[in-house]
Amino acid sequence: MDGRDCVKSATDCPHASAQRPLPCAQEAARQRFVEHGDIYTADPEARDLICHSPIASVVSNPRLPDNPLIACNQSFIDLTGYSEEEIIGRNCRFLSGPGTEPWLTEAIREGVREQKAVLVEILNYKKDGTPFRNAVVVAPVFDDDGELAYFHGSQIELEEGAESPMVTRRARAAEKLKDLSKRQFEVLQMVAAGLRNKQIAYELGLSEKTVKMHRGLAMEKLGAQSSADMIRLAVEAGV
Ligand SMILES: Cc1cc2nc3c(=O)[nH]c(=O)nc-3n(C[C@H](O)[C@H](O)[C@H](O)COP(=O)(O)O)c2cc1C
Numbered sequence: 360m361d362g363r364d365c366v367k368s369a370t371d372c373p374h375a376s377a378q379r380p381l382p383c384a385q386e387a388a389r390q391r392f393v394e395h396g397d398i399y400t401a402d403p404e405a406r407d408l409i410c411h412s413p414i415a416s417v418v419s420n421p422r423l424p425d426n427p428l429i430a431c432n433q434s435f436i437d438l439t440g441y442s443e444e445e446i447i448g449r450n451c452r453f454l455s456g457p458g459t460e461p462w463l464t465e466a467i468r469e470g471v472r473e474q475k476a477v478l479v480e481i482l483n484y485k486k487d488g489t490p491f492r493n494a495v496v497v498a499p500v501f502d503d504d505g506e507l508a509y510f511h512g513s514q515i516e517l518e519e520g521a522e523s524p525m526v527t528r529r530a531r532a533a534e535k536l537k538d539l540s541k542r543q544f545e546v547l548q549m550v551a552a553g554l555r556n557k558q559i560a561y562e563l564g565l566s567e568k569t570v571k572m573h574r575g576l577a578m579e580k581l582g583a584q585s586s587a588d589m590i591r592l593a594v595e596a597g598v
Pocket residue numbers: 417418419426450451452454455459464467468471481483493495497510511512513514
């Protein structure tokens with residue numbers, strides 16, 4: 360047994376001792392991902408969620424203590440100025456700072472608590488201290504058994520003072536959704552709620568193959584390059 364098996368809580372950990380009080384908790388989880396270096400081998404599924412996205416994106420693992428980030432893409436690194444080593448293993452609160460609106464942070468916290476997708480435009484900070492207005496979507500992703508597996512986050516920098524690109528993005532998202540068939544829309548709603556193909560198939564009384572087909576077509580029509588982008592679009596459109 361190593362730190363990998365001991366991520367439930369520090370106090371549960373049989374390896375804890377007076378000398379090394381937290382060998383298996385948050386820091387061990389962080390070290391593990393940092394030491395592995397290659398986030399893409401750490402959790403291929405998390406990687407697949409976001410790697411094709413042109414939008415800054417992260418994935419967190421709520422099964423680990425303090426819900427740390429387990430994957431990020433290059434756009435997130437470019438946006439925030441943090442390196443992969445500084446990102447992986449940490450809770451995403453490192454983006455917040457003195458001017459961050461507590462009520463918006465609370466909205467994200469509530470979404471995480473209730474396992475529901477949220478979109479907020481919150482003041483965040485880059486590594487060099489530059490503040491930026493971040494239109495962030497945080498959404499749950501469930502596993503095949505319907506258990507919470509990940510949170511996906513995607514961040515878009517808004518220009519302060521300029522006409523909000525979110526207005527345009529929302530309008531465009533709503534427009535794109537009109538191209539979907541009723542079935543494709545239903546599938547999108549469930550994808551946006553974090554459901555897997557298996558669960559969607561069950562809910563809609565369809566085969567998984569048919570769900571995959573509708574999902575693929577919806578993705579194509581929406582011009583989404585990853586499931587995460589599709590979720591973001593749905594949240595932006597208020598689905
Ligand atoms: C996947 C994911 C992405 C997040 N992205 C952001 C973000 O971009 N900006 C932000 O201010 N908070 C973000 N959060 C919320 C923070 O991780 C954290 O929950 C929040 O700052 C509250 O911190 P607290 O737990 O110290 O109160 C994200 C959370 C998750 C799970």
